[in-house]
Amino acid sequence: MITDGTPMAPLAGVVVRAIGDTTPVRVALDRLRAAGCDVVRGEGPPPASAPAGRIELLATPEGRPSEGGCDLTWAPPGSTVAPEDEQDVQALCGLAHLHGRSLGGARPLPIDYASVCAGVLASQAVMAAVSAGPVGARSTVSVAGAALSAAAPYIAESAASGGGPSTVVDGTRPPFRSLDGVVFEIETLDPEAWLRFWTALGAPTTAIASGWPLFQRRFATAVCPLPEELSGILASTRFDRTRAVGLDTGVGVVALRPPGAVPDARPNSPWRLRGVGGPADLRSRWAPREGAPLAGLRVVEATNRIQGPLAGLLLSFLGADVVRMEPPGGDPMRGVPPLAGGVSARFTALNRGKDAVEIDLASREGRKSATALVAEADVLLYNWPPGRAERFGLGMEDLAERAPGLVHAHVDGWVDEGPEDPVPATDFPVQAHGGIAHLLAEGGRPAPSLLTLTDVLGGIIAAEAVTAALALRSRLGTGVGARTGLVDAARLLREVGRATGREEPSVLVPVEDPRCVVDLFPDSFTTIDGVPHTRSPWTSAPVEVGRR
Structure with a gap:
């Protein structure tokens, strides 16, 4: 049985006190309120140890006092x-350079x-502290640490290759403009x-061939200088014609939309939580230990690319044991250059510290093995297209009896909020369709950033969803389903809007090589394998009631 309709409040009964009015504090409080948390506003400025704000956990759902929570800083320890x-x-973490x-x-x-x-990482820290039970945790999240999580794959790639691409302006980067003025x-x-x-549009073969690796690698390089012939063809073609060719050939074509044109489709819960199945005996499952708040949690992850693997990595940073289900031969991303220690540096940046098992889900035996693996876990985290989990026999209803206490976390893209035409739910189309390209407009030209914004924020939100689902599971005594997507990252960025801080530029010289970031934030x-990889964005220590 799956319960639908009623908004789930995993943190009902939890009370927090917030100090400070910075963007990360406001974001964290909005997330915690959506989880049912009561918020008390503290007076005065944030303490010196938490210059970007503080969230104090005052009471747990059972009414127990608590001294856990999360401090927010601008710089990580040891910078x-x-x-x-x-x-x-x-400027210092490389985001300005990459963008x-x-x-x-x-x-x-x-x-x-x-x-x-x-802000989302801080919300997750509070949720994890609640889920950890009698021994909570006081965490520290730095805004720079969050930025480093976004830059991490680029830093690893730059170090493994001996230097990433410099600033590139030759050629034409997406988005494109059609003959009738549509930007897409x-x-x-x-x-x-x-x-x-491109063949259907009459592009020369040389331009088609030279453009593909640049287009394919833009996720990894943050540059995409396509041959002028390609943009010229689209500039001389009406949008409806290009869209029709895309439909015929299997290429997604999506127009940029301003934020005001994006319908307000905010779900009842940011994580679309719902109870799954009947009562479950959770005593033999996850038993949090003193230390990392998710220590002892078992996660089976079946994801690829950026969003899903980052979610699993963040859960492992909080102490969870994560095992990846990969196809026979392993995830193809393992072999994408540059390599370090025989493995893609970008893959390691997102998947280090995880175990892996190869399972052929196309075979009956493989599906049986997967079911047995998942039945012993606390969380199934996957980013398969809708319906594929059910085809594998790993859907919520399929596992309700075998694993009644399981958290099903579906990491999605469009979540039924995509364009009318089929378009892959990847970062840049989501930025375009979700209004983010217009938020980034400078000089009147809206364009998605080639820094993977919604992939990274979407992965952070997905990890947050798991901690919210764990808190709800302990409340309901059943399994819990959660579903988040890249569209949720776009929605959150729209809601926060353009920056409201100081108007003058930073006096700090922006980093021009991602490898320099390591020297600025060594800890x-x-x-x-000779490549720098970011540590957890949280630092955490257990807090016993009555002691600070």
Whole structure:
């Protein structure tokens, strides 16, 4: 049985006190209120130890007093620099460089992106502290640490390759403009579809061939200087014609929309939580231990690319044991250059510390093995397209009897909020369709950032959904389903809007090589096979009631 309709409040009865009125505090409080938390406003400025704000956990659902919570800072521990706001963070952590790579030079995002990410991480820290039971935790989240999580794959790639791409302006980067003035993005993950699309539009073979690797790698490089012939063809073609060719050839074509044109489709719960199945005996399942708040939690992850793997990585940072289900031969992303220790540096950036098992879900035996693996877990985290979990026999109803206490976390893209035409739910189309491209408009030209904004924030939201579902599971005594998507990241960025901080630019010189970030924040990195990888964005310590 799956319960629907009634909004779920996993933190009903929880009371927090908030100090400070920064973007990360406001974001965290909105998330906690949506989870049913009562908020008390503290007086005065944030303490010196939490200059970006503090959230104190005052009471748990059972009415127990608590001294856990989350402190928010601008700089992570051990940094050699002292950022004081969002602009400083973007300059020092590489976000301004990465966003500006294809625009002619370092350029800060005109949205409080790192602060929004930090706010969701703070919300998750409070939820994890509640889920941990009698021994809570006081965590610290830095806005710079959140920014480093966004830059981490680029930093790893730059280090493994001996230097990432410099600022690139040759060629034409998406989005495109049609003959009738429509600005739009295209998307495909299939080289054959790419070939069919451009061939149907009359593009020369050399331009088609040279454009594909640049287009395919834009997720990893934050640049996409396509041959002028391709943009020229689209500029001389009406949008309806390009859209029709896309439909015929399997390439998604989506027009950019301003935020005001995006319908307000905010779900009842940011994580679409719902109870699954009947009563479950949870005593033999996850038993939190003193230390990391999710220590002892078992997660089976079946994800790829950025959003899903980042969610699993964040759960492992909180102490969960994560095992990846991968196809025979392993995830193809393991072999994407540059390699370090025989594995893709970008793959390691998102999947280190996880175990892996190869399972052929196309076979009956493979599906049986997967079911047995998931039945022993607390969480199933996956980003398969809708309906595929059920085809594998791993849907919520399929496992309700075998694993009645399981948390099903579906990491999605469009979540039924996509464009009318089929378009892959990847970062750049979601930015375009979700109004983010217009929030980033500078000089009157809206364009999605080639820094993967919704993928990273979407992964943070997905990890937050798991902690919310765990809190609800302990309340209901049943399994819980959660579903989040890239559209939720776009919605949150729209709700926060453009940056409202200081108007003058940061006086700090923006980092121009991602590898330099490691020298500025040495304690925020660990080295694996000679490549720096970011540590957890949280630092956490157990807090016993009655002691500070």
